Amino acid sequence: xxxxxxxxxxxxxxxxxxxxxxxxxxxxxxxxxxxxxxxxxxxxxxxxxxxxxxxxxxxxxxxxxxxxxxxxxxxxxxxx
Numbered sequence: 254x255x256x257x258x259x260x261x262x263x264x265x266x267x268x269x270x271x272x273x274x275x276x277x278x279x280x281x282x283x284x285x286x287x288x289x290x291x292x293x294x295x296x297x298x299x300x301x302x303x304x305x306x307x308x309x310x311x312x313x314x315x316x317x318x319x320x321x322x323x324x325x326x327x328x329x330x331x332x333x
Contacts, residue, residue, distance in 0.1 A: 270296035 274295055 267296065267300065270299065 271293060274293065
């Protein structure tokens with residue numbers, strides 16, 4: 254997948270998220286919290302939350318879970 258296609262998919266999901274927010278989040282302005290009041294906060298929080306999960310997975314979990322490239326070549330029986 255090239256960068257153009259990846260960006261197009263991201264933009265498509267952002268448009269779908271904004272459309273869903275317009276369609277389903279109307280009339281809820283009586284909530285006393287500050288975060289549902291501005292338009293697009295739910296979409297933005299979801300988008301940036303996903304990026305935080307990706308960064309945590311790459312920086313913290315990948316070194317813990319990845320094995321060395323020659324993991325299966327070390328030790329064990331040698332082939333004849």
